[in-house]
Amino acid sequence: MTPLIKVRNLSKRYRSHGREVQALDDVSFTLGERETLALVGPSGSGKSTLSRAITRLITVDGGEICFAGEDWLALKGAELRRKRRYMQMVFQDPLEALNPRATVFSAIVDPIRIHGLAPRARWRQEVSQLLDRVQLPSHLMDRAVHEISGGQRQRVALARALACKPRLIVLDEAVSALDVSLRSHIIDLMIELQREEGLSYLFVSHDLAVVKAMAHRTAVMEAGRIVELGPTQDVIDRPQSNMAKALIAAVPRLIRSRNP
């Protein structure tokens, strides 16, 4: 089966405090349809740089990205803008990602309007359906983004991403800031959306417990390189790299008894 996205030898260097930093160092991986690949690693390991390079929010120094059969890095101008909707991103803090003073309706309808995905007469109906997809009541669409709760906001961010009918959603620490009970629900929702809409996810996270819950495969990053990549269960049960071992050891575990 051809993968949805194929990344080959990606590299990115930048200067920080007068020093050269190799933010991405020869990074290669593939991501299949309906697959979730987790990117894990400590701060500064390159996982955010990688997700920003893939979504073309930053340029790279070298390497190739093939997305849906196309040379993704070669796309420019109007064609890039047109195709960008197939690759969406959901960030950690929806209050920063969405205009806080916009209504829920306008936050979700923006991509529909910009990409001309539905005639104006159908907008409210489309938004209502999208809210339903993320399990929010449709009367919420007239509220301002800053008025609704953090969990509702993250669902709105998901609905806005879904409005584009994407094939890939990059989830950049998308559940990290949520309360535990909300986090669990949003994870279930994302798994359900993946199944029903045939989505692929690139899931950037530093929380291995969440990664285990929803990612099929996991790539472990350290200093700009992927140091380990495999089925999530294998990476967690039999970590090979020192970084994977360290990340697993650092996950807080429920201590049920002091004297095991």
Added chain:
Amino acid sequence: MTALLKLEGYTLTYPRQTEPALIDISLELAAGEKLAVIGESGSGKSTLARAVACLNPRGTCESGTISWPSLGRSAQAGSDFGMVFQDPGSNLNPVLRIGEQVAEAAREHLDLSWKEAEAVALDLLKKVQIPQPEAALRAYPHQFSGGQRQRIAIAAAIAARPRLLIADEATSALDTLVQAEIVRLIETLVTTEKMTLMFITHDIALASQLADRIAVMHRGRLVEIGPAEEIVANPRDPYTRHLLDTHIDLDDAPRISGGAA
């Protein structure tokens, strides 16, 4: 034994609010104890920490008492308690050298000269394992990573040898590896410096690893308090049970089936 800190029927309402943020809180903290206060956003856990640290905004309406029985007087910031906040950036003054910020508390409360206080600061930076501590004294906060800034904030918080260290989500903004390091540092310091710890967190697993006792907050109320292992193994309050049920543990089964289609 006389408690270090005691809250009795403590209720707090923020200015211009009608609903109280803390409702009828009673708890005691013994000297040397490690207490974790857990809850979700809006539960009142940070409000509780700030109330103990006398950081209530002007116009806050309080009833009930917060007392320090073993001190026999009201507590003083710095020498009786030190506090570390979530955001390593806002813990420190961005335009003050590290040495000055850490030395300030020691100078103020331990009645030292600047020179003596600077020696104390150097000692503290070594204690919190800042690399090249001599150079760090002259550096500014922005020159350090988030984890290192949090170490420096801890050094400043304990500079005047407080009895109680209050950590308000002090590790939540850090990645898992750095969080584990900072938690280890706090544990070590609490033991070696014979401090009492009040550790505010949303993470019940982290609380269970670190604390002797866990207090569970929900909508401004203290719904349950007890030994950590009892709270985890036999929660009595339905909300505690809910927190445990929704906690995602590394030992849980995956929620997806096998590989991708």
